[in-house]
Ligand SMILES: NC(=O)c1ccc[n+]([C@@H]2O[C@H](COP(=O)([O-])OP(=O)(O)OC[C@H]3O[C@@H](n4cnc5c(N)ncnc54)[C@H](O)[C@@H]3O)[C@@H](O)[C@H]2O)c1
């Protein structure tokens with residue numbers, strides 16, 4: 001049945017997926033997910049196949065949203081690239097199915113979806129947990145996620161200063177040269193994060209790069225990288241002292257080295273805060289540990305297909 005499926009490339013997906021449309025849908029689906037009603041949403045923790053020989057992984061991320069009539073799976077590969085590699089470290093394809101009959105209705109690029117939905121979910125966490133009167137945003141990393149986070153964070157929030165650190169300084173400069181607004185390139189993580197109100201970690205690191213002793217009390221950290229149980233971006237001090245939120249408790253405890261290896265307790269899911277069953281402890285130092293979820297891809301892909309349908 002794939003001959004009737006709509007095929008959408010990265011450029012088209014980017015064009016159809018706006019943060020204005022995406023954020024409310026993500027908030028709604030995260031809230032529903034946290035109610036754990038299996039007649040509404042089925043989304044297992046992703047299956048991950050290690051490709052040890054090539055420092056890579058293949059993840060398969062299915063999701064079914066009964067009320068919305070969305071059946072979806074993303075297939076995503078992520079690789080630890082050598083420094084200086086021009087290949088994207090995360091590549092993905094999303095399939096949408098007709099839940100009633102089982103055939104594929106759309107096949108679309110998943111890189112743009114992954115970049116935008118991850119940044120949009122971090123923006124939701126930041127809206128909930130960042131300190132009042134936040135002035136300084138710091139982004140660690142200068143890749144795809146750093147860019148999508150920069151885009152949505154500067155669109156939604158009014159920071160007075162934006163800082164970026166990347167392990168290769170020239171990559172940080174290349175990143176900044178591509179942007180409209182002013183951004184300060186920092187030469188160390190410490191310099192970048194000291195005094196920052198909101199910190200995004202979006203790196204391929206597998207050892208801690210962000211240390212609790214540098215993080216201002218009350219800051220919010222949106223931690224996007226380190227998606228394997230033996231990888232870290234954040235140190236034990238930060239993980240143990242902060243109030244830790246996750247996108248999914250199952251994902252966090254299965255896949256996050258920052259959680260598993262530090263022994264940190266997960267306080268709540270974003271959806272539980274959205275539903276009002278757990279508080280947003282905005283006055284404390286907070287970490288949102290993001291792993292990524294199939295439901296996020298599913299609502300994003302549905303949105304893209306709806307937009308495409310409205311034009312064809
Ligand atoms: N949470 C989610 O839903 C989600 C979604 C997509 C990607 N990710 C993860 O986010 C991270 C960034 O993804 P991306 O697509 O932007 O990748 P990218 O390759 O485009 O960028 C990676 C950045 O990390 C830096 N980096 C790589 N290794 C490093 C190290 N050892 N120490 C410090 N910096 C290092 C690179 O220089 C680059 O700036 C990856 O870990 C990826 O797996 C998470």
Ligand SMILES: O=C(O)[C@@H]1CCCCN1
Pocket residue numbers: 059076077078090114227291292293
């Ligand atoms: O949710 C995702 O799409 C990503 C893919 C790369 C690894 C981490 N999670």
